[in-house]
Amino acid sequence: MRSLLFVFFALSVCAQAAREVRLRLLAFDNMTIPADCFAFDPAAPPGAAGTPAPIKGYLNHEVVKVTVTTGDLTFSKSADVANLNKPEFQLGKVKLPNTGSRFMLIFLPNGDQGFRVMPLDDSVREFPLGAYRFVSLSRLPVKVTLEDKAYEFKPGQSSLVENPPVQANNHSAMYAYSFVDGKWARIGAGLWPAQGKKRSVQIFWDNPSSKNTELRGFRDISPPGPGDEIAPDQS
Incomplete structure (x- = not known):
């Protein structure tokens, strides 16, 4: 009985073990970035002050621990x-x-309720260098084509696209679509440069003003490298 109680106690301690995480906070809309932002752990000791956690309109190497x-x-x-x-x-x-131990937090406007915060794994294992991370916040199916390859996403889906096809000039012709009234309707087009060792987050969303589905992207110019990870198993 005593050994059983010890096991339960050990499991409880492990479940509540503190860990350090590295965060990058990204505003989906540059017009809604608050001047100040502080992160709090509700389970921290009483009276603990918040950690400065600035929300930015771009991605760079700076992290919040x-x-x-x-x-x-x-x-x-x-x-x-x-x-x-x-x-x-x-x-x-x-x-x-x-x-x-690494997360990208995307702050999505939530009307008068502040922000809806969407976490994405920011480790190079889950988000490799050179990859695209597509997230669909649209209520409709969406699709993107890079050169002759198509990638479809369901509402709420988050998927990686690795090693996309590129032209001889190291660019990819991109076309974005939304499935409206039973057919694919083009919502965007462009010429995307090859990623190299950089990464990109691309988010489909429904614009509340126009009621149309749009694609908004954020280029990760300084992604973490394997040596930047806190734990070896996160690389």
Whole structure:
């Protein structure tokens, strides 16, 4: 019986073990970036101040290091924990996956409710160098073609595209589509440069103003390398 209780205690301790994570916070809309943002772990000791966590309109090498216990994070305009539950200071909440040490957090406008925070695994294992990460927030099926290769995505789907075809000039002809009224309707086109060792996040979304599906991209000019990972198994 005593050994059984010890096992339960050990499992409980392991489940609540704190871990350090590295975050990059990205605003989906540059017009809604708050001047200040602080990250709080709700399970932190009482009175613990928030960690400065600036939300940016681009991706670069800078990360925010935060210690989490359960994976829950709350974001506030104030570093004072006393303001954490005040609506006028609240920015959003996120539940990080139970494993992993690097995450990209995309802050999506959520009307008058601050932001909806979408976590993406930022490790090079789950998001390899040179890859595209496509996320569909559209209510409709969407598709992108790179040269002669088509990639279709269902609503809510998040998928990698690796080693896309390129022309001799190291560019890919891109066409984006949304499935409207039973047929594919083109919503965008362009000439995308080869990724090289860089990465790109591409998000399909439904514009609330125009009611049309659009594609918005963010080029990751300084992605992490295997040597930048906290734990070897994250590379």
